[in-house]
Amino acid sequence: MSAAAVGGESPLRRALRSGRVVVGGSILVVLLFCAAAAPLIAPYDPNEQDLLNALKGPFWTDNAAPGFWLGTDNLGRDTLSRLIYGTRVALFVAVCAAVGTMLMGTALALLAGYFGGVIDWLISRAVDLWMSFPPVVLSLILIVGFGVGIGNVILAIILVDWTRFCRVVRSEVLVIRRQNYVDAARLSGFSHMRTMVREVLPAAAPTIITLMSLEMGIAVIVEAILSFVGMSVEASIPAWGVMIADARNYMYQSAWGLVLPILAIVTTVLAFNLLGDGLRRTFDARLQQH
Amino acid sequence: MSLLALNDVNVTTEAGGRRIDVLRDVSLAVGRGELVGVVGESGAGKSMVGRLIAGMLPKGFATSRGSVTFLDRDLLAMAPRERTGLLGDAIAFVPQHPMTSLNPVLSLGAQFDEHLRRLGQDGKAARRERALAALDSVHLPRPADLLGRFPHQLSGGQCQRALIAMAFAGKPDLIVADEPTTALDVITQARVMELIDELQRDSETGLLFITHDLRLAAQHCQRLAVMYAGEIVETGPAAALLSDPLHPYTRSLVAANPGIAGPVRRLAALPDHMPGLSGFADLPGCRFAPRCPVRDAACAAARTALTEVVPGRFVRGAGACRKQASALAGQDELPRAAADAAAPPILSVDGLGKTFRSGRDWLGRRRAPVVAVDGVSLDIAPGEFVGLVGESGSGKSTVARLLLGLETPDGGRIVVDGQDITGPFQRTAKQRIALIQMIFQDPQSALNPRQRIGRLVTQSMEVRRPPARWPERLERARDLLGQTGLPQDTIGRYPVQVSGGQRQRVNIARALCTAPKVLVADEIVSGLDVSVQAQILNLLLDMRAQRQISMLFISHDLSVVRYLCSRVAIMNRGQIVEQGPTEQVFRAPQHDYTKALLAAVP
Numbered sequence: 001m002s003a004a005a006v007g008g009e010s011p012l013r014r015a016l017r018s019g020r021v022v023v024g025g026s027i028l029v030v031l032l033f034c035a036a037a038a039p040l041i042a043p044y045d046p047n048e049q050d051l052l053n054a055l056k057g058p059f060w061t062d063n064a065a066p067g068f069w070l071g072t073d074n075l076g077r078d079t080l081s082r083l084i085y086g087t088r089v090a091l092f093v094a095v096c097a098a099v100g101t102m103l104m105g106t107a108l109a110l111l112a113g114y115f116g117g118v119i120d121w122l123i124s125r126a127v128d129l130w131m132s133f134p135p136v137v138l139s140l141i142l143i144v145g146f147g148v149g150i151g152n153v154i155l156a157i158i159l160v161d162w163t164r165f166c167r168v169v170r171s172e173v174l175v176i177r178r179q180n181y182v183d184a185a186r187l188s189g190f191s192h193m194r195t196m197v198r199e200v201l202p203a204a205a206p207t208i209i210t211l212m213s214l215e216m217g218i219a220v221i222v223e224a225i226l227s228f229v230g231m232s233v234e235a236s237i238p239a240w241g242v243m244i245a246d247a248r249n250y251m252y253q254s255a256w257g258l259v260l261p262i263l264a265i266v267t268t269v270l271a272f273n274l275l276g277d278g279l280r281r282t283f284d285a286r287l288q289q290h
Numbered sequence: 291m292s293l294l295a296l297n298d299v300n301v302t303t304e305a306g307g308r309r310i311d312v313l314r315d316v317s318l319a320v321g322r323g324e325l326v327g328v329v330g331e332s333g334a335g336k337s338m339v340g341r342l343i344a345g346m347l348p349k350g351f352a353t354s355r356g357s358v359t360f361l362d363r364d365l366l367a368m369a370p371r372e373r374t375g376l377l378g379d380a381i382a383f384v385p386q387h388p389m390t391s392l393n394p395v396l397s398l399g400a401q402f403d404e405h406l407r408r409l410g411q412d413g414k415a416a417r418r419e420r421a422l423a424a425l426d427s428v429h430l431p432r433p434a435d436l437l438g439r440f441p442h443q444l445s446g447g448q449c450q451r452a453l454i455a456m457a458f459a460g461k462p463d464l465i466v467a468d469e470p471t472t473a474l475d476v477i478t479q480a481r482v483m484e485l486i487d488e489l490q491r492d493s494e495t496g497l498l499f500i501t502h503d504l505r506l507a508a509q510h511c512q513r514l515a516v517m518y519a520g521e522i523v524e525t526g527p528a529a530a531l532l533s534d535p536l537h538p539y540t541r542s543l544v545a546a547n548p549g550i551a552g553p554v555r556r557l558a559a560l561p562d563h564m565p566g567l568s569g570f571a572d573l574p575g576c577r578f579a580p581r582c583p584v585r586d587a588a589c590a591a592a593r594t595a596l597t598e599v600v601p602g603r604f605v606r607g608a609g610a611c612r613k614q615a616s617a618l619a620g621q622d623e624l625p626r627a628a629a630d631a632a633a634p635p636i637l638s639v640d641g642l643g644k645t646f647r648s649g650r651d652w653l654g655r656r657r658a659p660v661v662a663v664d665g666v667s668l669d670i671a672p673g674e675f676v677g678l679v680g681e682s683g684s685g686k687s688t689v690a691r692l693l694l695g696l697e698t699p700d701g702g703r704i705v706v707d708g709q710d711i712t713g714p715f716q717r718t719a720k721q722r723i724a725l726i727q728m729i730f731q732d733p734q735s736a737l738n739p740r741q742r743i744g745r746l747v748t749q750s751m752e753v754r755r756p757p758a759r760w761p762e763r764l765e766r767a768r769d770l771l772g773q774t775g776l777p778q779d780t781i782g783r784y785p786v787q788v789s790g791g792q793r794q795r796v797n798i799a800r801a802l803c804t805a806p807k808v809l810v811a812d813e814i815v816s817g818l819d820v821s822v823q824a825q826i827l828n829l830l831l832d833m834r835a836q837r838q839i840s841m842l843f844i845s846h847d848l849s850v851v852r853y854l855c856s857r858v859a860i861m862n863r864g865q866i867v868e869q870g871p872t873e874q875v876f877r878a879p880q881h882d883y884t885k886a887l888l889a890a891v892p
């Protein structure tokens with residue numbers, strides 16, 4: 001409980017003591033590995049059809065077919081391989097969308113919170129206005145406007161969700177801005193830019209990291225929904241939303257085709273949320289001890 | 291017969307695998323109608339005594355020895371429910387932070403009603419009558435109107451009075467007041483203390499007054515107990531204890547407190563600071579030994595006990611305690627730095643004004659403007675310390691921020707060393723940084739917790755052109771730490787890893803980095819313990835002697851201003867109402883506000 005112990009321990013070590021961070025992080029490491037090594041670990045090509053073995057169930061069911069561990073879909077494509085390849089789309093969208101929303105939201109939040117006054121007023125009103133649209137409607141309008149495609153999905157998520165970042169980070173920046181060390185930096189001759197980057201941003205980093213991990217979870221869901229309705233990736237690319245859409249019509253013959261991708265989505269989102277929640281708690285605990 | 295008696299109580303906790311006595315051998319008695327003060331610096335265990343009586347020891351803390359008797363019944367042996375019942379009626383508590391102790395979403399009336407209902411008063415109308423009478427007894431004007439208000443609509447002083455009214459309303463046998471005036475300014479503090487005196491005189495209530503302010507306690511209490519590191523080191527009648535302290539710690543406490551009258555002598559500052567909890571375990575003998583100026587070899591091991599030295603006066607300690615310490619005897623009178631009247635002022639402020647209009651509501655409408663600073667003019671000679679005194683909200687900090695360029699003035703001129711630096715910060719930054727620097731009030735918030743002290747103090751070298759290289763910064767950092775009396779090994783530490791007093795030294799070291807001509811210090815000792823405060827004050831004096839630095843010293847503490855500053859300006863509602871040589875202003879104040887301020891000093 002001495003000050004030395006608190007200050008001396010690295011944030012990473014502290015985070016790793018949190019069960020949530022460890023569980024969420026481990027799942028994500030596995031998912032990342034699947035995405036990166038998909039061609040090596042997937043038993044089949046995700047688009048390879050085997051019509052003789054269509055609509056098979058997973059190995060623990062009566063309807064199983066040897067070699068297809070988690071069964072097949074209506075075209076006889078291997079579910080396990082498609083799930084593994086599906087992590088690529090999910091994680092790609094998650095990372096790009098989260099980084100994008102973070103960059104846009106944080107930049108505007110920094111400007112608003114740091115300079116205050118008219119700049120703050122303008123940015124805050126823009127956020128209010130933006131948030132008054134229901135997010136689902138807004139994203140659909142954006143997709144219809146931009147056209148389908150994974151790049152547009154990411155862009156839509158960024159344009160819908162930057163406001164959440166902006167709002168939370170701005171109020172954080174407002175608090176940090178009031179700390180005397182920010183003024184002290186100015187008095188030492190720091191430019192506004194240097195003050196923002198060196199003094200304000202690091203203090204907001206815990207919040208930003210937490211928000212990013214939650215945002216990744218949201219992006220996974222949004223992408224799944226949009227590929228379900230055919231507005232994201234092309235049908236030939238294996239994505240969890242596409243799998244759900246395909247399996248929908250054969251629900252009564254084999255429910256597993258529907259359940260497994262949904263499970264994948266839930267697990268991924270849960271992992272991101274656990275990680276985000278765990279990180280938030282670690283950072284909060286550190287702040288309390290200061 | 292005493293109302294409350296603590297007999298040899300130990301409160302113990304565990305830290306780092308060791309048992310630590312947070313309170314050791316604490317014995318204390320409060321009689322009916324008696325006002326007893328418990329005095330100590332932060333971390334001495336004063337609040338732990340309050341919590342012990344309230345039966346609210348923090349988790350992991352427990353009494354391991356001794357007894358607490360109240361009205362001849364042992365509180366510790368009592369069942370929790372019985373105890374709670376007894377406490378509610380017979381013992382009342384007045385907390386330190388008035389604002390946070392009231393429920394923000396309930397009106398004062400609702401909270402009063404609830405409180406009286408808990409005390410067993412029937413009938414809503416009767417309760418209202420009692421509430422009105424209670425508010426009236428604490429001299430709050432228009433009580434009926436106040437009952438309808440919410441806590442945020444009251445000032446700190448009003449909240450504290452309301453809480454005191456509540457505490458006395460139940461006619462308790464005992465009131466425990468933990469730092470009841472610390473959050474208030476001097477004038478309000480004086481009024482609240484007067485009120486406590488008055489209410490207590492009229493009743494049989496005993497009062498335990500917990501505070502860090504020895505003078506304040508001595509002024510109002512009959513008896514005092516001085517605490518250090520979890521032990522009571524001295525108890526006795528208040529007047530005798532203040533005029534003739536017996537324990538070395540009490541003596542240094544008295545010596546570390548600058549006076550409001552009499553000769554100004556250099557303060558005898560104790561080295562270092564009080565050990566933290568985990569340090570207690572390494573002090574089996576006298577816990578004051580590492581800092582004691584008169585210790586001898588036996589002290590560190592000797593288990594000490596409170597013994598009656600003079601009738602009615604108890605001192606904890608070994609034989610060495612009673613040695614008349616030359617180290618603590620009166621120091622030489624300080625020469626008053628006579629400012630060179632002929633020299634042109636180093637800082638000259640003329641007609642400075644600032645009105646805040648920036649606030650907007652959510653529709654973007656401007657809020658009513660606040661005139662924070664109104665036509666302030668002030669000169670500081672080279673090597674002169676000028677005090678700026680005023681109550682909370684009088685605009686002192688705004689003056690500081692204007693001088694430093696953190697706010698842009700609406701009118702007036704600021705000239706430092708012949709250079710006009712009135713304009714916006716961007717345009718004048720270069721001159722300002724080299725000429726004038728600021729020491730912030732709260733070192734905790736003024737030092738970025740994520741950077742090491744070596745970097746922090748040399749921060750301004752980072753943006754110099756050409757940028758300073760690291761070895762050069764390191765050397766400068768060493769030099770600055772040396773100048774401010776910090777150990778060299780703090781250079782690689784983070785601010786949380788040093789004590790509060792050291793943090794304030796880091797803060798000062800950083801301000802010195804550009805070798806400015808003028809320093810602006812905003813309440814830089816108000817958060818510090820008396821003995822640490824004395825160290826910092828002496829450091830500032832040494833700095834003045836060595837480097838002819840000038841300073842605007844902002845403070846609400848008149849004795850500290852008198853100790854440091856040869857001239858003083860009194861500020862009220864954004865204006866300087868009186869200014870002149872410190873001794874003259876303090877001896878013969880002209881303005882009513884100055885008189886009120888001086889009268890309020892304990």
Ligand SMILES: Nc1ncnc2c1ncn2[C@@H]1O[C@H](COP(=O)(O)OP(=O)(O)OP(=O)(O)O)[C@@H](O)[C@H]1O
Nearest residue numbers: 646660661662680681682683684685686687688689
């Ligand atoms: N940025 C601001 N915006 C609006 N009003 C402000 C601002 N800063 C200060 N004020 C107001 O200006 C007045 C003077 O404030 P200032 O902080 O200078 O007082 P102070 O004398 O330093 O008080 P304290 O002793 O409590 O530190 C107050 O009424 C305060 O609420």
Ligand code: SF4
Nearest residue numbers: 576579582589608611
């Ligand atoms: S016992 Fe020794 S160290 Fe302790 S106060 Fe007395 S003289 Fe000082």
Ligand SMILES: [Mg+2]
Nearest residue numbers: 686687688812
């Ligand atoms: Mg102030």
